[in-house]
Amino acid sequence: MTVTSSRSAELTLPADDQILIKREFDAPKELVYKAFTTPELVKRWWHAKRGEMTVADIDLRVGGKWRYLMVLQCDDMSEAMEVGFHGEYLEIVPGERIVSTEIYEGLPQGVSEEEGATVNTATFTEERGRTTITILIQAPSKAARDAIIDSGMEAGLQDALDLLEETAKSLG
Amino acid sequence: MARAATTTDAFNAVAEPRRRQILDVLADGELPVNDVVRLVGLSQPQVSKHLRVLREVDAVDVREDGRQRFYRLNGEALKPIHDWIKSYEQTWTERFDRLDTVLEDLQKEGGNDRDE
Numbered sequence: 618m619t620v621t622s623s624r625s626a627e628l629t630l631p632a633d634d635q636i637l638i639k640r641e642f643d644a645p646k647e648l649v650y651k652a653f654t655t656p657e658l659v660k661r662w663w664h665a666k667r668g669e670m671t672v673a674d675i676d677l678r679v680g681g682k683w684r685y686l687m688v689l690q691c692d693d694m695s696e697a698m699e700v701g702f703h704g705e706y707l708e709i710v711p712g713e714r715i716v717s718t719e720i721y722e723g724l725p726q727g728v729s730e731e732e733g734a735t736v737n738t739a740t741f742t743e744e745r746g747r748t749t750i751t752i753l754i755q756a757p758s759k760a761a762r763d764a765i766i767d768s769g770m771e772a773g774l775q776d777a778l779d780l781l782e783e784t785a786k787s788l789g
Numbered sequence: 790m791a792r793a794a795t796t797t798d799a800f801n802a803v804a805e806p807r808r809r810q811i812l813d814v815l816a817d818g819e820l821p822v823n824d825v826v827r828l829v830g831l832s833q834p835q836v837s838k839h840l841r842v843l844r845e846v847d848a849v850d851v852r853e854d855g856r857q858r859f860y861r862l863n864g865e866a867l868k869p870i871h872d873w874i875k876s877y878e879q880t881w882t883e884r885f886d887r888l889d890t891v892l893e894d895l896q897k898e899g900g901n902d903r904d905e
Contacts, residue, residue, distance in 0.1 A: 626881035644892040662887030
């Protein structure tokens, strides 16, 4: 039930309108950054085994756009489902920090992109050859974060839970 | 009412891994505090501290019966938050496990970029 492995991502909610994700990797910073920002590499890990990533557009410059599209495969869904996210890069410190907006393309009706957009700050820090990724997700308000949570559930995240739990167990 | 936001917000209360574990244990029904302590494998003071935070945001209810205190989950309102956080964390765990594999491959390749 509780994943005790130190490999699991650590999630905390530092404030009403924030989500923080943290994880250490056994690789130098430049490689982690490369895997994080190269479309062909992103396509190999971002899908979290829930489906196939069909789009990973990354225009890595301030003002540049990004877009990720994933086709979800779930046992209890008769049809495959597309889940998309996009945004814009606000700040880039190569190898160190990426600040970007993120908008879920299936926001509930009545929620505008401004209301639903988060500002995500990914930070890469290296110590003795190991790299920690920290992702701070800043929602415009508590209500917006709650809306993100609602939309995440609509996106069928719950349906993938069993599969994920199986996979997590097999990781040892 | 003017308590610190970090403990009065239900999301924050539920986000703490040990408190989520306590909520999992209570998901099957009411338990005396001693059983909670045994099932989560923490010390009694630690469990009491977490239960106090959960009570402050109405995530759990307490009932006294003689010298025993019984705790139970409070309402379905909390479950979606709890489920979502678990699911979200697992998504990122799975994502990062895949990223480990990608990084291993990159390190095996070393500086050898002859393919491109």
